[in-house]
Amino acid sequence: MxxxxxxxxxxxxxxxxxxxxxxxxxxxxxxxxxxxxxxxxxxxxxxxxxxxxxxxxxxxxxxxxxxxxxxxxxxxxxxxxxxxxxxxxxxxxxxxxxxxxxxxxxxxxxxxxxxxxxxxxxxxxxxxxxxxxxxxxxxxxxxxxxxxxxxxxxxxxxxxxxxxxxxxxxxxxxxxxxxxxxxxxxxxxxxxxxxxxxxxxxxxxxxxLTEGDWRGDVARIGAGLREGLAPAERLPGVREVRVLGAIGVVELDRPVRVREATRAAVSAGVWLRPFRRHVYAMPPYVCTEEEVAGIAAGMVAAAEASLGREDAGTEGEGRSERSGARGRGTDTEGDR
Structure with a gap:
């Protein structure tokens, strides 16, 4: 600027x-x-x-x-x-x-x-x-x-x-x-x-990057995300699942309950950074097909957990929102 x-x-x-x-x-x-x-x-x-x-x-x-x-x-x-x-x-x-x-x-x-x-x-x-x-x-x-x-x-x-x-x-x-x-x-x-x-x-x-098959890697990751995130499309409360290149997004119809989503993702062996209504991932190009499948499964688990019991209690919701606010301060773009 x-x-x-x-x-x-x-x-x-x-x-x-x-x-x-x-x-x-x-x-x-x-x-x-x-x-x-x-x-x-x-x-x-x-x-x-x-x-x-x-x-x-x-x-x-x-x-x-x-x-x-x-x-x-x-x-x-x-x-x-x-x-x-x-x-x-x-x-x-x-x-x-x-x-x-x-x-x-x-x-x-x-x-x-x-x-x-x-x-x-x-x-x-x-x-x-x-x-x-x-x-x-x-x-x-x-x-x-x-x-x-x-x-x-x-x-x-x-x-x-x-x-x-x-x-x-x-x-x-x-x-x-x-x-x-x-x-x-x-x-x-x-x-x-x-x-x-x-x-x-x-x-x-x-x-x-330029000496490798980055186009093939991105296409492979995209295909893996599409396949792995397909179950999320059937979850009540999921607004949209979208994939472009090596970017996968599960958008909910409500804010992510960060604590519940993080717990589910970690249990699936994946660390994610959900924010607002979005559970997303931008996997490294070196990920294997098995690793991409695991990332997608973790995203689905995080979305499912976030959309789970609505009677979890307002105190837990408040903590999730506060945690989410801290996370959003250093989210996917926050290292500029």
Whole structure:
């Protein structure tokens, strides 16, 4: 986001300071990142009165295979047109909204965002922290749509989780634009930037990924999740079971009872991090078919336990909710 602001400042549009996004997103825990998370349903509503005010469109229509809704696209473009003079960029999680609800949307929306951004002089930012490096079945989620963003954020799988490292990539146009400004380089320099050990780990991780059969691994894991999660579809109280790439989600029609779900998952030999209404997993690509089956069985057990006895008592429910709130503070996206 800082890169986008500096780009517009360097190219003569310092008034372009706001961001357009859609609801249901999650982008991190620092102040500007929090401002483009879901303002109401997200975990950052506590800070709503002090965060920068951004422009939020409704959530994108759900469903990776659902036909794109032209009315939604028109409404999104209306917001871009209305606020064009003050917007720096559009920023979204492509294809999969992670900690905001593990929601999938059709890749065609990304092509529309690219068109809208170009039409109104905005940069397009894709947050691929959770989706990058094969997780959705393509190397990057943007590849499902054949779209190249102006700025892309990557992390997590960049090092395979062994070291903390993230990267912000940009096109040559953005880099050249920044170079035209009074500060001709990105004005950013955290203490641990470019840490040699983390970078070496990232190189090794990416090499292992690209030299292996990651597409086959992701397809195999996806197939195992579909098969293993099928029993959850028959559970009363399960709203939807969805799988994309190596991501499996069981969405309930009520908040997960975290204590009961965790106990059941651990008993099944699996450690999960359920949040809100979701029991989900993003298994490592090295998992065997047997391990994927075990993960899926643990997810089903967690969902079943969470949907179990409704007379468990309000005190237990309260403890589960408090535990869930703590977990959500460091959930699937919380290590940014």
């Amino acid at each position: 800082k890169m986008c602001l500096q780009y517009h400042r360097s190219t003569g549009s310092p008034g372009r300071r706001r961001f357009l996004t859609w609801r249901g997103g999650y982008h991190g825990d620092t102040f500007h990142a929090m401002s483009v998370c879901d303002p109401d349903g997200g975990m950052h509503s506590l800070w709503g009165d002090v965060l920068p005010g951004q422009v939020h469109a409704p959530e994108p229509p759900a469903g990776f295979d659902a036909p794109p809704d032209p009315h939604y696209v028109a409404g999104f473009e209306d917001l871009a047109r209305e606020h064009a003079g003050e917007l720096a960029a559009i920023i979204v999680e492509p294809v999969v909204q992670g900690a905001g609800g593990m929601r999938f949307h059709h890749p065609a929306y990304l092509r529309e965002l690219r068109r809208i951004a170009d039409a109104h002089g905005l940069l397009l930012v894709f947050d691929e922290i959770a989706t990058g490096f094969g997780r959705t079945g393509e190397m990057f989620a943007a590849d499902h749509a054949g779209v190249v963003p102006d700025v892309m954020c990557v992390g997590k799988a960049l090092t395979g989780g062994y070291m903390t490292l993230a990267a912000t990539l940009c096109t040559g146009r953005v880099a050249r634009g920044i170079a035209r400004g009074e500060v001709p380089v990105l004005a950013h320099g955290p203490t641990f930037m470019g840490n040699p050990l983390a970078c070496a780990t990232a190189l090794a991780s990416v090499e292992l």
